[in-house]
Amino acid sequence: MEKKLNDSTAAEGSKEKAALDMVGWRLKAGLGMLILSVLLPLAGVPTVAFLGLSTTVSTSVTVGLLTAGELLGIAAVAVMGKSGYLYIRTGVLRFLKQYGPAKSVSPIRYKIGIVMFVSPVLFGWLFPYLENLLFDNVKIPLIWVIGSDIILLASFFVLGGDFWEKIRALFVQKMQVCVCEDMGKK
Numbered sequence: 137m138e139k140k141l142n143d144s145t146a147a148e149g150s151k152e153k154a155a156l157d158m159v160g161w162r163l164k165a166g167l168g169m170l171i172l173s174v175l176l177p178l179a180g181v182p183t184v185a186f187l188g189l190s191t192t193v194s195t196s197v198t199v200g201l202l203t204a205g206e207l208l209g210i211a212a213v214a215v216m217g218k219s220g221y222l223y224i225r226t227g228v229l230r231f232l233k234q235y236g237p238a239k240s241v242s243p244i245r246y247k248i249g250i251v252m253f254v255s256p257v258l259f260g261w262l263f264p265y266l267e268n269l270l271f272d273n274v275k276i277p278l279i280w281v282i283g284s285d286i287i288l289l290a291s292f293f294v295l296g297g298d299f300w301e302k303i304r305a306l307f308v309q310k311m312q313v314c315v316c317e318d319m320g321k322k
Contacts, residue, residue: 166216166312173208177201241296249299252291256284 149187180201214222230284241249292300305311 162215162217162221163220166220168210169208169212169215170224173205173212176208177205238298241294241298246296246299247296249291249295252287252294256288256291259284 163178181198184201187194189197216224292303
């Protein structure tokens, strides 16, 4: 039985390799188109902004670049085919999974993450009310806003995968929270 499973797994692997060999040029062309579909809006939109064109022309070119990027991405998937797309998707997901948050974290790391999570939220919520009292009508520097957003995003990685599940539970109606006493005594 075990040998049969190994043979079927090997057969699936060889089928996948044969399918990728068959789509060789299509995979390369599709990957190039996919990369171009991402770079076109990322590089094109800031370039248009710095050219100093009129608002109408700038808006039209920006919309054209964004639309072209989307259409190029769809065409890339069509050129690659299903097997090429699944190959690229599997590779990207495998890469991203390496850098995902840890499943569970230590109590100190969790407390640090909670402070990182709550501080930007409180800052963003209270600052409009306290701005006139504390800063004498001085506008907040943009770097503070960007910094607080970065801290908020980083807090999700510091807090770990269990916190992601807690946040996810807020948006899934049928999900229930289970408090396990013995989990914290490891």
